[in-house]
Amino acid sequence: DIQLTQSPSFLSASVGDRVTITCRASQGISSYLAWYQQKPGKAPKLLIYAASTLQSGVPSRFSGSGSGTEFTLTISSLQPEDFATYYCQQLNSYSFTFGPGTKVDIK
């Protein structure tokens, strides 16, 4: 199975900050990586797919990069509505996997 790790697991930041979250895969997954945002009590929302493609309707302050085993999600200027938990997911193998999540909290 392909395992995903995320760092940091918790991040405290202020409005306007640039935030970067890293996702690492236990083996190469090409660009088959997606990022999701989840707020309490809500279903996850797709932000980025194919490692770097912005899902329709998602603000351009979100961006993704990487390929192979290391990926990043960047929020260029954190907004109040961005405080949430972020998950990466690999879709390379026949068994998809989610990362453990990164909670972004208000400093």
Add this chain to the structure above:
Amino acid sequence: QVQLQESGPGLVKPSETLSLTCTVSGGSISSYYWSWIRQPAGKGLEWIGRIYTSGSTNYNPSLKSRVTMSVDTSKNQFSLKLSSVTAADTAVYYCARVMWGMDVWGQGTTVTVSS
């Protein structure tokens, strides 16, 4: 636009089988992969499996022995069965459409395993 709605019992007894259905509205179920995902309270997301509209399936190896997914294209529905449940299967269960990522999700349904 496409919407998904999970349905099924909110309470299941230990050792019994959990059964959920996801109804697809606003679009056709055909020619897509569909997935089930679950999330225990306060924890992360766990992918359960996926099914194509042909009926082809892939399951999480950790759950494979207990999971069965099926699809009914005439009703625009797909289903999950999880057998021999324990308290560890208590979670919010989501269904989702799979493309390059999971782009459409249901609102989730809480299933509690308890006697």
